[in-house]
Amino acid sequence: MQKLLFTLTFLLSIYVNAQSQSRDxxxxxxxxxxxxxxxxxxxxxxxxxxxxKVKLNNNTKIIVINRLGTNIDLNSLQISVPEDVALLSHRFGLFTPPAPVWVKPPVAVLMEDSIESIREEIGKVESLIGIEAEVLQKTGTLIESAMTNNGNKQILSAEVLKLVDYYNAKIEKTKTNIYNHQQTKGKLTKKAEEIRKRIAALQPVNVIREKSYGQLFLQVFTKRTGEIPVSISYYTRNAGWVPVYDIRVNSKTNKVKLIYKASLTQTSGVDWKKAKLTLSTGTPNFGVTAPVLSPWFLQLYVPELYKDLQGRAAGINAQRNTIQSMNDDNAMKEEVMTTAPGEKKIFKELGYSQTIDPSTMNAYTTLNEGQLNTNYEIELPYDIESDGKMNSIAIKEEEIVCTLKNYAVPRMDKETYLMAEVADWQNLDLLPGDANIIMDDTYIGKSLIDPNTIADTLNLSLGRDKRVVVKRSLVKELSSLKTSGSTTKQSFTYELVIKNNKQTDINLLLKDQFPMSTIKEVEVNLEDSGDAIVNSETGVITWKLNLKPGESKKVRFTYSVKYPKDKKIVNLK
Incomplete structure (x- = not known):
């Protein structure tokens, strides 16, 4: 034990001396x-x-800078030193600090000595158990030999009984000794285990091992002495941010606030302590090389490929019936729409830890617009650990000018939705991201903002509005089925009833549709549009209605379908 302690002490002293020599x-x-x-x-x-800050003397040739990131792009590494310091070369490497060595207290050393003494006692007891077991085995062998290998000599009964009694007593004594020795061994083993637990209790429970970090070795030449500043910058892929928005709606004042936030994470290998953040909308390493035209070779028509492309085009055309603006009667106008699925929840269930009110962030955030990107410079110190966890960072808050409207498509959904229509949304510097819809401090659901479009209007879905009721029904007395000659004509009249149960006026964008025909034998005619805006290419009809509190309105439209009487249309209704 003493030799082991001496060896550990010697090795530790060598390590400390080596470190001190390298530093000194x-x-x-x-x-x-x-x-x-x-x-x-x-x-x-x-x-x-x-x-x-680096302290130099006349003999300084190597500067070692610690606590850099572990995964850096060496091509982006920039090193700045004063002009009178010549930077000859640099080298980057990773350093992993050794695990902390636990120095045993004197009481632990005494406990280990006690364990060693107990081990010796257990060895002695095991030796005694072995001797007793050998005696027991030889005793049995002697009894068997005395009873079988007696030649022609006659053994009397009294002698047999005396021999058996002797050997029985000998065997009993031997087994009793073995049992006692085993009990002693068990007690010693238990005692040693208790001492080991006491030693383990002296050790630190959670040994925090220092994380690896980057080191930069600079070979310099200078005659300067004293302290000099050194600046280092580099690019790393192990960090990034995505935008998250809070859309807060006040239903009483109809005001909408858009709160910009960043969901930031980093695993650069070094914790950011009191660092100033700049959130850039740009992405490095993309779009660096300008495109070059290649030869354009024509291909012959391939039926299977054409059919596949036609199917994709049909799917795209099916999505072109987008929401229309309340301020524009152009029925073909395309706009951006975001949806808000999910039921209502209280906003505190979101789990965001917002330490700074977003309304105060405008005073600390500077917006710099460049040719290729926009930078949000935040003049506040942030602590962000290199653990990969999401950090919610407030950027700014804006009160957006929008028009609140209700939107309903009763043929597809019986619910009515509240929408916010933003006209000049291009000036908001939006990026694709999730948006939390919060109305009157109540969490409504999530939406998605996708500004990658050329549309002029952004529609934000604020969730279901149960205070506006829409009912769609077929008016049977005005619908008919007639057959004349070889053709059949069916007429359908639908009635849509809307009621405003709110305490304020509403603008409602109501949509329905009539079928379209691509079959020559099938004719569709919109007989009565009900004063709606008609899109003859998509079959969508739109009403823009204004309802006062408690007011109800009805609209109707009629269409007819004519087809051969020996044919059947499966999706007529």
Missing amino acids: NGDTTRTDAEISNATVYFGYGAELTHQS
Whole structure:
């Protein structure tokens, strides 16, 4: 035990001396770098800037800078030193700190000595058990030999009984000794185990091992002495942010606030302490090379390929019936729409930890627009650990000018939806991202904002509005089925009843449709549009209605379908 302690002490002293020599060597200076700025890019990627102070003397040749990121793009590495310091070369590497060595207290050493003594006692007891077992085995052998190998000599009964009694007593004594020795061994083993537990209790429960970090070795030449600043910047892929929006609606004032937030994560290998953040909408390494035209070769018509492309085009055309603006009568106008599925929940269930009110962030956020991207510079220090967890960061808050309207398609859904129509949304600097819909401090659901469009109007779905009721029904007395000659004509009249149960006026965008025919024998005629806006290419009819509190309105439309009487249309209703 003493030899082991001596060896460990000797090795530890060698390690400490080596470290001290490397630090005290006159030509090497070591320092730690601190992150001052972090420019985080949309999606992934970040540019980190470190600052450090280095003390130089006349013999300084190597500067070792610690606490850098572990995964950096060496091509992007930028090092800045004063002009009177010549940077000859640099080298980057990873350093993994050794695990902390537990120094045993004197009481633990005494406990280990006690365990060693107990092990010796257990060895003695095991030796006694072996001796007794051998005696027991030989005793049985002697009894068997005395009873069988007696030649022609006659053994009297009294002698047999005396021999058996002797050997029985001998066997009983031997087995009793073995049992006692085993009990002693068990007690010693239990005692040693209790001491081991006491030693384990002295050790730290959670040994925090320091994480690996990057090191930068700079070979310099200078005659300068004293402290100099060193600035280091580089790009790493192990960070990024995506936008998250809060859309807050006040149903009493009809005001809408749009809160910009960033969901940021980083695993750069170094914790960001009191770093100033810049959130950039750009993405490095994309769009660097301009496109070049290649030869355009024509191909012959392939029926299977054409059929597949035709099917895709049909799917795209089916989605072109988008929501229309309340302020534009152009029935073909395309717009952006976001949806808000899900039931109502209280906003506190979202789990966001917002430490700064977004309304105060405008005073600390500077917007810089460049040729290729937009940067949000936040003049506040942030602490973000390198653990991969999401950090919600408030950017700014804007009160957007929008028109609230209700939207209903009773043929597809019996519910009515409340929509916010934003006209000049291109000036909001939006990025694709999730949006939390919050009305009157109540969480309604999630929506999706996708600004990658050329549409002029952005429609935000604010959820179901149960205070506006729409009912669609077939008017049977005005619907008919007639057969004349070889043709059959069916007429359908639908009535839509709308009631406003709100305490305020509403604007309702009501939609329905009549069928379209691509078959020559089938004719469709919209006989009465009910004063609706008709899109003859899609078959969609739209009403723009204004309802006062408690007011009800009815609209009707009629269409007819004529087809051969020996044919049947499966999806007529």
